Each structure stands twice: as structure tokens, then as C-alpha cells.
Amino acid sequence: GENVEQHPSTLSVQEGDSAVIKCTYSDSASNYFPWYKQELGKRPQLIIDIRSNVGEKKDQRIAVTLNKTAKHFSLHITETQPEDSAVYFCAASPTGNQFYFGTGTSLTVIP
């Protein structure tokens, strides 16, 4: 099956700085890559996603890049704010009926 690795596991940044989280996947058939934000005690929320036919997608302060050849994709958050503090998960889907999650990154934005 698909194996998704995520780094780093923890990340602290100063408010206003950028944060980058990286994921790799193993199944070349994966073609959909969503990113989720999970605040403590709350459900995961989709923040951005990218499909395999696109190399980059941006939504305000959040962007995701995908390198299918290297099988890795990254989440970029610019101008970080304290409310960005949460656990972020990447995921890969090879069939649309299965989603495999990374191990999560706990992001802390220091005011």
C-alpha cells in the first residue's frame, strides 16, 4: 500500500515567518494530495489540496507544490500567525477511495 512520510514532526516559527512541511509518498499511482489542519481536540479540516496534473496551487497565505517525479509534495505557509498553530497532516490518495496520512507536523507560531 501507500506509505506517506512527513517532516518535520514539530516546527516552531516566529510570527510572520514562513513554515514549510514536506511529505513523500511511495505509490506512483497516487494522484490526489490533500492537506489537513487539526487543532487540539477538533476534527481535521481540509486547507488545500492538489491533483497530480498540477505542480503548484496557492490560496492566499497557503501554497502546495508537487513533484511527481520525486514523489514529494510540500505545504508552504507564509506570514504565519498564532492561529496557524495546529497539527498539519498531508495525505495521498491512489484510488480516491483510500487516503493515507502522514505522521503529522505540530506547528507552533510564536508571537
Next chain:
Amino acid sequence: GAVVSQHPSWVICKSGTSVKIECRSLDFQATTMFWYRQFPKQSLMLMATSNEGSKATYEQGVEKDKFLINHASLTLSTLTVTSAHPEDSSFYICSARQGGETQYFGPGTRLLVL
């Protein structure tokens, strides 16, 4: 829109009993529902995928006789943990998908087996 609920949110039970968790899509019809298990400070582990009216597809290593999944309608899927044991204690979270790729998560159910 796209609200998913789970019931109960918390359950404590004795070892050997069975526990049923419900996952409902409140404002859309979910063609597919997913069940995940999340350990503290760890990732979501996909347990099974269920489509309405058909048998669930279980991930490798997940006992289908232990974790019974029923997707009886387009708005309801249930996960029954049979003969629960302390090692089954975990956070169980479902998600539902209407037809596209986006899945919407429920708030999760915390199970503690004594």
C-alpha cells in the same frame, strides 16, 4: 454545508462489551464513508472504506470481524467494536465524501475500554 456528525463523542465501556459508533452526514448524501483510528499525537490510520449498500473494504491488518462496519444509507455508517479490549481504546474518527475527492471529517469518538 458538508457537516458530519458522530455519536457518541465519548464512550467508556467494560472489557468484553461491544460499542457502536454512528457517523452521519447531515446535509449531503455520502457515497463513501471512511473510518480512521487516531492514537494520541499520532496520525490518522485508515481502517476501512465503506460505500452505501456494499461491504466495507478493510485495510491490511484491520480485523473485519472485530470492527464491523455497516453503511446502511447514504447518510449513515456505523462502526461496531466487538468484544472491546483495553487495546481498542482510541480516538475513532469518520469522514464522508459526497462524490468528489474532498472528505469531511466528523468530530470523532473517544473510546476508553476498562
